[in-house]
Amino acid sequence: MNTTTLERTEDGIDEVVAGLGHRAKAASLGLALASGKQRNLALTKAAEALRAHTDDLLRANAQDLDAIKDSGKDAAFVDRLTLNAERVAGMADALDAIAAQDDPLGRTLASFDRPNGLRIERISVPIGVIAMIYESRPNVGSDAGALCIKSGNAVILRGGSESLQSSRVIVACMAQGLRAAGLPEDAVQLVDTRDREAVKLLLHSTETVDLVIPRGGRGLVSLVQNEARVPTLLHLDGNNHTYIHASADIEKAVGIVQNAKMRRTGICGATESVVVDAAIAEKALPLLAEALSDCELRGDAAACKIVPDMIAANDEDWDTEYLSNIMSVRIVDGLDAGIAFVQAHSSGHTDAIVAEDMTAARQFMTAVDSAVVMHNASTQFSDGGEFGMGAEIGIATGKMHARGPVGAEQLTSFKYFVHGDGQKRP
Incomplete structure (x- = not known):
């Protein structure tokens, strides 16, 4: 298929990025x-x-994978980069699911009449042009392109250089869909270059880009935070916790934690730290260690005493997003201590409590200041598809505009429509 690149060797990278922005603005x-x-x-x-x-x-994905085989990338990175027939089918299914959702545009969010006869409506509208900067996972390009089309936004995709071959095919498929619908193909464009300067140029594109969304590790997010002149919607790392309360059903808790960690260790919704109430630690930890036999557990002194084979954790472990078969274990004395520990070390992405005591669960969910807080469920449900959004462009961990999984509805803004009949302000 045609995967014509957008990079033009006769132009500098600044001209290439500027051209992308202007075409996106028109689209x-x-x-x-x-x-x-x-x-x-x-x-x-x-x-x-x-x-x-x-x-x-x-075939394109195989080329991407072949290019990194001697790079020393860890298993989690390779898993995020890898596509197979099932994952491609899931990408296509996500596009159909997004298409089936209600239109997020043109919704009347509020309407009211003023004493002077003016009628005022608050109407949902697109944001405009979104720059999506992400690492390794090629399916993010498909999800982001689809959500932006649904919400009426043009998008400029800057994926990781490791996924460039895959991204070219994905964008070509998006262009085929746009063309079939009579819509501008420039609505979904790829920054088709490995030049890292392109990222900084996008972050400085105040005349053409309305919002930047980064999705990746701390290095990428820090770069965006330091360099961006365009508004950003941040997706931070997922240092997620599951707290097992004293009232927890231990069998249920073990199953939840095993899934939350081991279903896919390399995704941002994976639990990285399990926090266990001291009241049930003697019973729960040996069962948890058995269920997580393929996972390296790093515990505090109390946890290591209960499970002697456990590795002693250091201070860095409590703040680490492993994205691999490693998890830290902390024992706390009661709900308040559990909340305090999670608050101190969570990245604000997703945290969970396993408890049969509904009062304790509600207190935890209210006090822990994360974008998604769960009760008796795996943190791996922190996903736009699982939330009924078809897909997500990221998990927003800030508090302004959007928070949690960002779907098509969260990619809209609003404007006021004011209807009059010749009114003049005195």
Whole structure:
């Protein structure tokens, strides 16, 4: 299939990025004026294209994987980069699920009449142009492109250099869907270069980019925080906790933690630290260690005393997002201590409590200041697809505009429509 690149060797990288921005700005107007039916058609046709070109995408992904085989990347990174037929099918299914959702645009969020006869409406509208900067996972390009099309936003994708071959095919499939729906193909563009200067240029593109969303490790997020002149919607790392309260059903707790850690260790929703109430630690920890036999446990002194084979944790362990088969273990004396520990070390992504005491669960969920807080469920449910959004563009860990999984609805803003009949302000 045609995966023509956007990088032009005769231009400098600054001209390339500026061109992407201006084309995206023009395309965003076309998307904003398009009907919901058109935008949905673009998504379903893009899903068809992904299914039709699965072999092309897998060949491209194999090239990406071959390019890093001697790079020393860890297993979690390789897993995030890897596509297979099942994952490609899931990407296509996500596009269809997003298309089936209600239109997030043109919703009347509020309406009221003023004594002077003016009628005022608050209406949902697109943000405009979004720059999505992400690492390794090629499916993020598909999810982000689909959510932006659904919400009427143009998007500029800057994926990790390791996934460039895969990203080219994905963007070509998105373009095929846009073309079939009569929408501008520039609504989804790829920064088709490995030049890292492109990221800084996007972060400085105040004339064309309305919002930057980074999705990756601390290094990427720190770069965005330090360099961005454009508003950002941050997706921080997932140093997530599961607290096993004294009232917990221990069998249930062990099953939840095993899934929360080991289902996929390399995703941001994985639990990295289990916090166990001292009242049940003697019973719970040996069972937990047995269930997590394939996971390296690093515990405090009290935990190591109960499970002697456990490795002694150091201070850095409590603040580490391992993204691998390693988990820290902390024993605390009661609910207040559990809350305090989680608050001190959580990255604000997702934290959970396992408890049969509903009062304790409510207190934990209210006090822990994370974007997603769960009760008796695996932290790996912290995902836009699991929240019924079809997919997500990230988990927002800030408190402004959007928080938690960011779907199409969260990628809208609003404006006021004011209707009058010749009113003049005195």
